[in-house]
Amino acid sequence: MKTKYDEALQYYKRSLKIQEEILGFDHPIVTNNLNDIGQVLSKKRKWEEAMVYYKRGLRINESVFGSEHP
Structure with missing residues:
Protein backbone atom coordinates (compact mmCIF):
# COMPACT_ATOMS: atom_id res chain seq x y z
CA MET A 1 0.00 0.00 0.00
CA GLU A 7 4.06 9.79 -2.67
CA ALA A 8 6.06 12.68 -1.20
CA LEU A 9 9.30 10.79 -1.76
CA GLN A 10 8.39 10.22 -5.39
CA TYR A 11 7.74 13.93 -5.94
CA TYR A 12 10.85 15.06 -4.06
CA LYS A 13 13.06 12.71 -6.08
CA ARG A 14 11.49 13.91 -9.31
CA SER A 15 12.05 17.50 -8.26
CA LEU A 16 15.66 16.71 -7.33
CA LYS A 17 16.31 15.27 -10.78
CA ILE A 18 14.93 18.41 -12.44
CA GLN A 19 16.99 20.69 -10.17
CA GLU A 20 20.15 18.71 -10.90
CA GLU A 21 19.54 18.91 -14.65
CA ILE A 22 18.99 22.67 -14.53
CA LEU A 23 21.30 23.85 -11.73
CA GLY A 24 23.88 21.06 -11.53
CA PHE A 25 24.55 18.41 -8.91
CA ASP A 26 26.43 20.69 -6.53
CA HIS A 27 24.21 23.78 -6.48
CA PRO A 28 23.26 24.92 -2.95
CA ILE A 29 19.54 25.04 -3.81
CA VAL A 30 19.68 21.28 -4.41
CA THR A 31 20.44 20.80 -0.71
CA ASN A 32 16.90 21.82 0.26
CA ASN A 33 15.51 18.92 -1.72
CA LEU A 34 18.15 16.54 -0.38
CA ASN A 35 17.12 17.48 3.15
CA ASP A 36 13.43 16.98 2.34
CA ILE A 37 14.15 13.52 0.96
CA GLY A 38 16.20 12.71 4.06
CA GLN A 39 13.32 13.78 6.29
CA VAL A 40 10.80 11.61 4.47
CA GLU A 48 20.87 4.68 6.40
CA GLU A 49 19.29 5.82 3.14
CA ALA A 50 18.32 9.13 4.75
CA MET A 51 21.91 9.69 5.88
CA VAL A 52 23.12 9.41 2.28
CA TYR A 53 20.96 12.41 1.34
CA TYR A 54 21.77 14.39 4.49
CA LYS A 55 25.52 13.86 4.03
CA ARG A 56 25.40 14.83 0.37
CA GLY A 57 23.61 18.06 1.27
CA LEU A 58 26.14 18.78 4.00
CA ARG A 59 29.07 18.21 1.61
CA ILE A 60 27.55 20.61 -0.92
CA ASN A 61 26.92 23.30 1.70
CA GLU A 62 30.41 22.94 3.17
CA SER A 63 32.02 23.19 -0.26
CA VAL A 64 30.02 26.32 -1.12
CA PHE A 65 29.89 28.13 2.23
CA GLY A 66 32.74 26.56 4.22
CA SER A 67 32.54 24.32 7.26
CA GLU A 68 32.20 27.24 9.70
CA HIS A 69 29.05 28.67 8.09
CA PRO A 70 26.00 28.53 10.38
Missing part, protein backbone atom coordinates in the same frame (compact mmCIF):
# COMPACT_ATOMS: atom_id res chain seq x y z
CA LYS A 2 1.36 3.40 -1.02
CA THR A 3 1.49 5.95 1.79
CA LYS A 4 1.63 9.74 1.69
CA TYR A 5 5.34 9.44 2.53
CA ASP A 6 5.86 7.24 -0.53
CA LEU A 41 13.14 8.63 4.58
CA SER A 42 13.65 9.21 8.31
CA LYS A 43 9.89 9.21 8.82
CA LYS A 44 9.84 5.87 6.99
CA ARG A 45 12.60 4.67 9.36
CA LYS A 46 15.06 4.24 6.51
CA TRP A 47 17.90 5.76 8.50
